[in-house]
Amino acid sequence: MKVLITGATGFIGSFLAGALAAAGHDVACIVRDRSRLKWLEHPGIRTIQADLDKRDSYASELADLDYIFHLAGVTKAASDHEFFHANSECTRRFAETAADSCRRLKRFLHVSSLAAAGPSLDSLPLTEDMQPHPVSAYGKSKLEGENAVLSLRDSMPVTVIRPPAVYGPRDTDFFLVFRAVQNRVFPYWGEGRYSLIYVHDLVSGIITAAEKEKSSGNIYYLADKKIYTNDDILAAMTRVLGRKALRIRLPRAILPAISMLVKKISKKGIINPDKMQEIRFPDWTCDPAKAERDFGFHTSTALEEGFTKTAEWYRKEKWL
Numbered sequence: 001m002k003v004l005i006t007g008a009t010g011f012i013g014s015f016l017a018g019a020l021a022a023a024g025h026d027v028a029c030i031v032r033d034r035s036r037l038k039w040l041e042h043p044g045i046r047t048i049q050a051d052l053d054k055r056d057s058y059a060s061e062l063a064d065l066d067y068i069f070h071l072a073g074v075t076k077a078a079s080d081h082e083f084f085h086a087n088s089e090c091t092r093r094f095a096e097t098a099a100d101s102c103r104r105l106k107r108f109l110h111v112s113s114l115a116a117a118g119p120s121l122d123s124l125p126l127t128e129d130m131q132p133h134p135v136s137a138y139g140k141s142k143l144e145g146e147n148a149v150l151s152l153r154d155s156m157p158v159t160v161i162r163p164p165a166v167y168g169p170r171d172t173d174f175f176l177v178f179r180a181v182q183n184r185v186f187p188y189w190g191e192g193r194y195s196l197i198y199v200h201d202l203v204s205g206i207i208t209a210a211e212k213e214k215s216s217g218n219i220y221y222l223a224d225k226k227i228y229t230n231d232d233i234l235a236a237m238t239r240v241l242g243r244k245a246l247r248i249r250l251p252r253a254i255l256p257a258i259s260m261l262v263k264k265i266s267k268k269g270i271i272n273p274d275k276m277q278e279i280r281f282p283d284w285t286c287d288p289a290k291a292e293r294d295f296g297f298h299t300s301t302a303l304e305e306g307f308t309k310t311a312e313w314y315r316k317e318k319w320l
Contacts, residue, residue, distance in 0.1 A: 002026045002064055006052060006094065007071030011171050012111065012163075014039035015203045016069060021045045030058055030072070039170065052090040055097045062101040067210055070094060071111045073145070075173075077274070080137040087141035092148035099155040107157050107210040110149040114164040114195065114221070115139035119281035125195065125227065126286045128219045136277040146219070157216040159209050164223045164286055167306060168199030169313030178311060181237045182320055186245040192230050192282040195223040198306035201299040205291065212295040221286035224299050232303065240307040241320075 003020050007013040008029035021027045021044030028046045031037065037047060050057035052072055062068070072094075074086040091110070098108055117126050118133040134140045146160050167174040180186060205222040209215045238245055278284070291297035301309075314320040 001066040003028070003067045003069065004061065004065050005029045005069045005071065007073065007111075008040060008045075008047075009033070009036040010071060011168075012166060012199060012202060013069075013071040014170060015168075015199050016071070016206060017045055018042055019203050019207065028061065030061075052094045053085075055093060059097050059101050062098055063103055065098075065102055066104065066106050068098055068102070068105065068108045069111070069206065069210065070108065070149075073142070075138060077138075080141075080274075083137045083141040083274070084144065087138070088144035088148065091145035095149045095152055095158075099152045102156060105156050107159060107216065108149065108152075109159045109161065109206060109210045110146065111206065112146045112160050112162050112219075113139065113142045114162050114223075114284060114286055115278060116142035116146055116162060117286070119278070120193075120283035120285045121281075123193070123283055124285075126221065128221065128290050135281060136274045138274055139278070150217075150219075153217045159215045159217070160219040161206055161209060162219060162221050162286065163197055163202050164195035164221070164284060166197055166199055166202055168310050171199070171310070174310070175314060175319060177233075178237065178241070178314060178320060181234070181241055181243055181245045184243055184245050186234050186237075186247050187250055188230060188247040189250045189279060190282060193285055194228050194233070194283075195221075195285045196228055196233075196303065197223045197299060198301040198309075201301050205297045205299075208295050208297060209291070214294045218290075218294070220291040220294070220297075221288050222291055222297060223286050223288045224303070225288060226303075227285050228303060236304045236307050240304060240311050 003025045005013055005017050008017040009031055017027055017029055017040055021042045027044055028048055029040060030048050030050045032051055034049055048061055077083045115136060116132060116134055116139050118135050120126055132143050134143050149158050202222055209220060288297060
């Protein structure tokens, strides 16, 4: 089958491309920067240099596709405009081009984010029938991207996936926590509860969702069934790294000031004012029951096992 992936140079996209190529599919990846192809060195992967903002640069590649996996977007930006341009406007333009160009498409699968739905306000994991309430520009831009894709469900079969925090080899965001614990500190801004998923479990779920007819037209959360607290994350990480870490308490009230200082150093770092809008809320959890009912989704990687594999990769690559 012929498959196209956007965002394949990223953390999740690179694993998705590798998994599909390993399964024998003809995989093409739209990339903007050919200098970032380290994780796409597989004989079954072809790259297309194009810009999603310019439909003429890729429209001709869409005609005979069976599946499209849209993962391209930005998680860090210097301005709200950048979030909405990449995650909303470019997603809308790309999806509309696919609807116009694809003759036999079996699924357009859009990978969004739990941030598009917002935090759990009543301590109950979010379900797909709850009204979204994103609290950050990133989350709002991802929700707009979802809506753009879903508005085309009568023109092509679409599915939206909302992952929570994703961890695993190649990830640069969770790596900051690993590095902190390796250095015997753990940033702590109060009790929190989180849904998580290991990258290989997410990739498996994404592929299955695309293949199952019942998932067409639907939104799904893909996550571990278990909800993890800060203490769970710290305990698992300290066991894996063999280090005891001192909790550095950072009251949520001072996080915006810290993020402004960090922004002066790096405009697109993970610690930024927009991310602080999310950290103000303690519960980021979701319920994957709908995915389990509709296409048998389940995770197979426990937290400590996933952390172990991740840490081993970081060490191998000399990140740790």
